[in-house]
Amino acid sequence: MKRLDLDLVVIGGGPAGLAAALKAKELGAEKVLLLERNTELGGILQQCIHDGFGIHRFNKRLSGNQYAQLFIDEVERMDIAVKLDTMVLEITADKKVYACNKHEGMLEINSKALILAMGCRERTASQVLIHGERPAGVLTAGAVQRYINMEGYLPGSKAVILGSGDIGLIMARRMTLEGLSVQGVYEVMPDPGGLTRNLVQCLDDFGIPLHLSTTVTAVHGRKRVEAVTVAQVNEAMSPVAGTERQVECDLLVLAVGLIPENELSRAAGVEMDPRTGGPLLDENFMTSIPGIFAAGNVAVVFDLVDHVSQSGEIAAAGAVDYLAGKPKGVESYRPVRAGENVSFVVPQRLNRECGLTTFFLRVKKPEKVAALSCYTGQKQIFKKRRRYLAPPEMLTFTANASGAKGITVALEKEASRR
Amino acid sequence: MKKEIICIVCPNSCRLTVSEQNGEIIVSGHECRRGLEHGISEYRDPRRMLxxxxxxxxxxxxxxxxxxxxxxxxxxxxxxxxxxxxxxxxxxxxxxxxxxxxxxxxxxxxxxxxxxxxxxxxxxxxxxxx
Missing domain, CATH: 3.10.530.10 (CPE0013-like)
Known part of the structure; x- marks a missing residue:
C-alpha cells in the first residue's frame, strides 16, 4: 500500500472542495491534496449547463460549467495536487484517509487536517414511498440532467415531475427545450420548493403547470412507466380520497430533496446535526473532531453555489489556522440557537473568541418582512430588515459574535420589535 | 397596460409593477437599478440567456x-x-x-x-x- 504524508487533504472536487483547496493554498498551506472520485473536477456543476451561478461572487450569471471552469483553471495555475478517479473508502478520527484508484491501488494518506467536501445526493423513489409497479422510467432529476446534458440521451418523451425544488424546475425547462412534453410539476407541500426566479423562468415562461399540495401516489406500467396517479393531500400530508387522477407519462422525474453524503464522516465518529443532516460545526466549519472540517453541501444543503464556495473558504481558513497551531479553545463552545421562524443555523456552536462569523440559516415559513436579528445573551449584535423570506432561500449574515453567552438567531416580526 | 413582473435578476425576487404612461415605462417595486432595467426590458422585449x-x-x-x-x-x-x-x-x-x-x-x-x-x-x- 502506497503511503503519503500531507498537511491538508480535501475530499471532493466539486465547488466546495475546489474553493477550499484554492483558499488553503492561497493562505500558505503547502502540502495540499485534492481527491475526486470522478474522472474530472467540478462535481455536479458539470451537469448544470443552465445559467444563474455566481451572481453574488462574480456579479455575473454564469453557467455551472463556467463557474466550475474558473476554479478548475485556477487549481491548475496554482499547481495544486489533484488525484482524479480516486475513491475515498474511509477516514479515521486521527485523520488517516484510505483511498484507491486504478493507477496506484490502495493509498494510505496521513494528513494533519481534512476538509470534507463530498456534497450531497438525491432522495430516491424508495425514500419517498411511492407505491405501485417498478417499471423503467423512474429517475431522479439529477440522473435525467446528466443523461441529457452530458451523455446526450433523452430518457423519455412525456414527463411528470415530482417536487418543485430548484432541480425539478430547472429540469422542467431543460426537458421542454429538448422536446419532451412536461405534463406538470407536483409538489406535496403547500408552497413551492424552488427559488422564485426559477418558478418564473422555468415554469411560467413555458406554461408548465405547478400543482401544490399534490403528490404522486402510484406508478403504473409493467416494463416502462405508462402513467402515474396523482392526488391532493390534506394538512397531514395524506392523500385525500376522491381526488386521485391518472396522468399519462413515460418518465417520472423525482426532485424530492437532497441528503448530505456523510457516510465517511459518520464512520470517523463526527458528531452530526439531525436538522441539517451534516456535521455539527463551529465558526470555522470545524466538526467535533479537531482538524476535520466540512464545507459545501456535505455540511448543509445550500441553494447557491456562491455560498458553497464561501463555506469552502471558511473551512480552508480554519484548517490553515489549525495547521499553524491556533486552536481557539475548543472546550468553550457556546450553542447557536434557532429562534423565532428559524429552522436551523450553521454554524451550530461558536468559540468565545470567534470574532467575525458568517451565519447561514433558513426560515421556517414564508414571511413578507421581518428583522433578521442575532443576539449574544440579551445583547443584539446584528439586525437587518429582510423582505420576501421563504424556506428555499437561505439567508446569510456576518457579525462579530465574540462573547461568553449563547447565540440566538431569529426573524422577528416588525410588530414584536424590541 | 399594467403588468406584474417578478424580477429574476437576483434571489430577492422583487415584485415589480410596470406600466406605460405617455410612451414612458414606469417601474415600481424594484430594489436596485438592475431590477429597474429588468422591468423595462421584460415589458418591452423579454430576453433570456440560452x-x-x-x-x-x-x-x-x-x-x-x-x-x-x-x-x-x-x-x-x-x-x-x-x-x-x-x-x-x-x-x-x-x-x-x-x-x-x-x-x-x-x-x-x-x-x-x-x-x-x-x-x-x-x-x-x-x-x-x-
Missing amino acids: TSTVAIDGGTLPRLPVISTAEIPRDKLRGCLEALYMVRVRAPVKGGDLIVEDICGTGVDIVASRSMSRTDDPQNDKEASG
Missing part, C-alpha cells in the same frame, strides 16, 4: 455545454436551439471558444461554457496518477 449543448467528437464526453454571450429575445430561443442541434465540433475545446457567431442574426454569439480535452489526451491519465 444554454444548451452541441455534439462534440473526440472529447471526454459526447456533449459540450454552450452558452450565449448575451440574452436573446425570448421568441427567438426556439430557432436558436434548432440551429444548435445541427452543430458538431471537435475536441479539444477551451471554455469561451466561439461555437456559433451571431446565432440566427441575433447579434449574440454562442461560446463553449467549459474546456474539454480529447479522450486520448495523455494529460487525462497523468492527472489521475498525480
